[in-house]
Amino acid sequence: MYDMNKWQHIFKLDPNKEISDDNLEQICDSGTDAIIVGGTDHVTLDGVLHLLSRIRRYVVPVILEISNLDVITPGFDFYYIPMVMNSKDKKWMMDIHHHAVKTYGDVMDWDNVMVEGYCILNEDAKAFQLTNCTIPDEEGVLAYALMAEKMFRLPIFYIEYSGKLGDPALVKKVKQKLDHTLLFYGGGIHTAEEAKQMKENADVVIVGNSIYENFKQALTTVKAVKGEG
Numbered sequence: 001m002y003d004m005n006k007w008q009h010i011f012k013l014d015p016n017k018e019i020s021d022d023n024l025e026q027i028c029d030s031g032t033d034a035i036i037v038g039g040t041d042h043v044t045l046d047g048v049l050h051l052l053s054r055i056r057r058y059v060v061p062v063i064l065e066i067s068n069l070d071v072i073t074p075g076f077d078f079y080y081i082p083m084v085m086n087s088k089d090k091k092w093m094m095d096i097h098h099h100a101v102k103t104y105g106d107v108m109d110w111d112n113v114m115v116e117g118y119c120i121l122n123e124d125a126k127a128f129q130l131t132n133c134t135i136p137d138e139e140g141v142l143a144y145a146l147m148a149e150k151m152f153r154l155p156i157f158y159i160e161y162s163g164k165l166g167d168p169a170l171v172k173k174v175k176q177k178l179d180h181t182l183l184f185y186g187g188g189i190h191t192a193e194e195a196k197q198m199k200e201n202a203d204v205v206i207v208g209n210s211i212y213e214n215f216k217q218a219l220t221t222v223k224a225v226k227g228e229g
């Protein structure tokens with residue numbers, strides 16, 4: 001029904017943060033290609049279900065990015081599963097996932113499940129600290145991208161700078177390594193110009209915190225990446 005390969009822009013909404021009905025309507029009707037529901041900490045099942053029911057008033061596809069086992073629930077169009085490639089702990093790549101598949105494997109619709117190979121590059125991001133990441137050098141990032149596509153055949157490689165604008169030159173080099181795996185870029189995008197710049201090389205840009213910090217500017221990122229701004 002939805003063709004993820006055509007997506008260019010996604011808003012990420014945090015169930016742990018407040019958004020008014022009016023702002024939520026503008027986000028869902030903005031022309032963005034999808035909404036991800038997710039965050040790093042204090043993400044609860046109640047918060048997720050409440051936000052899902054509010055987003056479901058609109059026609060936009062809605063994805064649950066699973067950050068902890070308690071929030072797994074039916075009703076989303078897609079489920080994104082982060083696998084943190086630059087974590088020092090196997091737990092964040094394999095063990096939690098293994099446990100979840102033991103529990104849900106028989107009832108999962110695998111067509112709706114996409115694994116995201118995450119490379120988290122902002123040391124100050126909560127997700128970086130939680131998952132005990134290490135910063136790779138440029139060669140290291142490029143190798144993770146190749147592993148995501150060629151070894152694991154992941155649908156998504158996600159360059160994550162959560163909270164900070166990343167390096168567009170690095171995004172460009174990563175894109176040059178990938179033939180099939182989609183390149184997601186997220187982190188620190190506030191303005192239309194920043195969104196447009198990252199979209200020059202990423203397949204999809206993700207805008208999160210700016211929704212809660214400068215709502216009007218966040219909305220302008222949609223048209224910017226779609227070449228309408």
Ligand SMILES: CC(C)=CCC/C(C)=C/CC/C(C)=C/CC/C(C)=C/CC/C(C)=C/CC/C(C)=C/CC/C(C)=C/COP(=O)(O)OP(=O)(O)O
Nearest residue numbers: 039040067068069072073074079082097100104126127162
């Ligand atoms: C019947 C039914 C319910 C069907 C669904 C079945 C299904 C899809 C089951 C899932 C199976 C599965 C393999 C699950 C894996 C579960 C899991 C918890 C995996 C670990 C994920 C992980 C590595 C989490 C760590 C945190 C992290 C990397 C989150 C990713 C998102 C992220 C980086 C958010 C950034 O947060 P942000 O909002 O920027 O942070 P701030 O709060 O600082 O803004």
Ligand SMILES: O=P(O)(O)OC[C@@H](O)CO
Nearest residue numbers: 162163186187188208209
């Ligand atoms: O919140 P920001 O910094 O926009 O980052 C978006 C997203 O990549 C977070 O997972």
Ligand SMILES: [Mg+2]
Nearest residue numbers: 014039208209
């Ligand atoms: Mg956030």
